[in-house]
Amino acid sequence: MSKAKNSQNCHELIIEGASCASCVGKIEEALKTIIGVESAQMNFALRTVSVTGNVGTEILIKKIQSLGYSAKSTSDATDEQLLDEKEVADQKYYRLLLKQMTIALALGIPLMIYSLLGGPMTVDTSLERGVWLFIGLLSAGIMFFSGKHFFVGAWKSFVNHNANMDTLIALGTGTAWLYSMVVVLFPFIIPEMARHVYFEASAMIIGLINLGLALEVKARGRTSEAIKRLIGLQAKTARVLRDNKEIDIPIEDVVFDDVLRIRPGEKVPVDGTVIQGHTSIDESMLTGEPMPVGKSTGDEIIAGTINKSGAILFKATRIGKDTALAQIINMVKKAQNSKPPIGRLADVISAYFVPVIMIISIISALAWLNFGPDPAIVFAVISATTVLIIACPCALGLATPMSVMVGIGKAAEAGVLIRNGEALQTTSKITSMILDKTGTITEGAPKVTDIIVTNADYSEDEILNIAANIEQSSEHPLAQAIVDSATEHNLSLEDVNHFEAISGRGIKADFKEQQLLFGNEKLMTENGISLDEYIETAQVLANDAKTPMYLAVDNKLSAIIAVSDPIKKDSISAIKRLQNNGIRVIMLTGDNRATAQAVAKQVGISEFVAEVLPEDKSNKVAELQSQGEIVGMTGDGINDAPALALANVGFAIGTGTDVAIESADITLMRGSLHGLADAIAVSKVTLRNIKQNLVGAFIYNAAGVPLAAGVLYPFFGLLLNPVIAGAAMALSSLTVVMNANRLRLFKPQNH
């Protein structure tokens, strides 16, 4: 307790940017002005400051930042440290369980063999009494050493009006041991036929359950593989430029605005903006996007990705817990521990489970005592013990969380971030998927696709140059595409005169004494320009989801320039995957009908709504919901926020850095729509896995408990041995964990 108190009252902070001794006094004084701070002392050599007082670390850091320095706490353990510690702790626990198991089985197995070979387990002579008394005390010692945690746990929960698995094991093994001891110590109060000891059961059960727990610890370690992999992406050191020198420092010591260098093959240590050089970066580990992405000055780079080709300098923009990677890890961890609604029934059941089993065990014992054959007391003890031991609340309790853990991790590996268990479950039930066109199905960046020169006096570049000259003054969204294209072709732009935008038609301007007209068919015909056979050419372009524009120089048609927002190359196959899953796919767009129709046709969508205002998108969601559909809505997460929020599941197409888009239930880190199909595939297989686990656990308990109580005895003379019950119980929870682990092998892209 005192340790916890100290950690609260004593803060160690690392200060960055304090380069002169005069900073020391300034920082100390400033910290002392904070209410609650008792003392602040800076060590200039180490650049650390120790603060005592009842005050939050964040307040101290903010104060130091307000002075122009950067600071952070030394006590913030990194994810990796936590994970390592957890692994060490798990390993230790595993070895302890194995040791406890070995000792329990060392007594249990010989006794078991002895009884199976027909050795008398009864107490008749004084010698037998003496031997059994010795074995009884030995097994008490073993129960204390190997099973202490069950008994302590059972007692502590009992005092708190709570009952759990420990309660059942402690009661079961305790009953068997107590009865056996009564037989040994007071044989005369028990009928001669019933003087049978069950010390082997107590030892065996404790040994087997410890073995089951040990194997479970191992198997559970594998369920968090995905998060381990993500944490492993973090670099350990960073190369920072300070005082014109490059130094390698641990990434925890990197501060905001540091300039860092990375060379080819190195991991990006923190998020940042490239300030010098260009390179290509492999982001597949985060986004699932297999192609490396080119980066040059001004581009953002993300921690955890790998620099492929060039050496670059970049400035740290997000560090520590703020990096995209850290946020992803945080989100995945949180989601892995959240529970989908399907798990709630199991929760309700587990609240009543253990006391109900205790009651069943008493009823079973009473039934045997009242109606059972002789020796009734033996049957009563065996059935009561076996009922207590065979019942397994763990299998029920583990069923949902284990599968969610693996499923959400699996999705993260495919670049799909699922916010919580509820989103996971709803995703598996989606019947309709609404896709926004721009930026979702298409790239969201219009490009010049065709330049058809109709006047042989001009070259393609000349036409593009003229068009760009006019468009640079225009605010039309398509204009930017033409200007960009001209810049790509290294064409220099010049100003035009008498620029005039004609609404719904196009643009009119003068350039070097030439009269220019640039716009749609109406603009041309109204100015008496004959289009002749080129109307058909334009129609072909429009049918191809492109927007054709005519350029006339001195009232003579000179070119047709087509602009289009290209469809992402894998949209068609991804939409097909959705449709193959029986999902109704609907496209929404603000674009005109002809283009919308052409795009819809290209990607194989038969239902689309064109000319939709942004605020009408959520109406469409509501309309589908009123038809009884479970609606998924996919958009960019910014313009579509209301529709995403209203949909049963909102999917946001991320850009790699915006990992936690608030309005979305699921964030696709890769731009591809395959992420959608992956998300649905993973959620379906996870839900199926949960159902298998739950049904398995229900059936196991529903069949095992009556069997243990002896319902089959009147018909077949069959009564379960308590040791078998112990083995069955250990196996049942292990099976659940192993079944969940099967999900790790699932490949979403194949579904």
Next chain:
Amino acid sequence: MIFINILGLGLIAFIVWWFWIYKPTDAIELTEENKTIVVDSGIYQPTRIKVPSGQKTTLEFLRKDGSPCAATVIFPDFEISKELPLNNSLTIDLPPMEPGEYAFHCPMKMYSGILIVN
């Protein structure tokens, strides 16, 4: 035999009362100096915790139990779930809460506790 039957039924009645009907009323109030919840041997100690409403609350969890069951604590009402390091305290910040009872538990609900906000 009648005696045994009565004893058995009495035991059942006791189980029903002890685990379901009985509602504990005591709760530990956490203070600045003493806000550590120890996780050990199947329970959170203290189990019932009183905190004031309408202000931020910080709790410290100290896990002494090696069992993986004990490793995660979940506050479902606040969508908080934290991995508890072994033998090392971890601070959990809770948002200001409305008066009421909020459960916290391990993923399997073997460990469970109640926050009583008033």
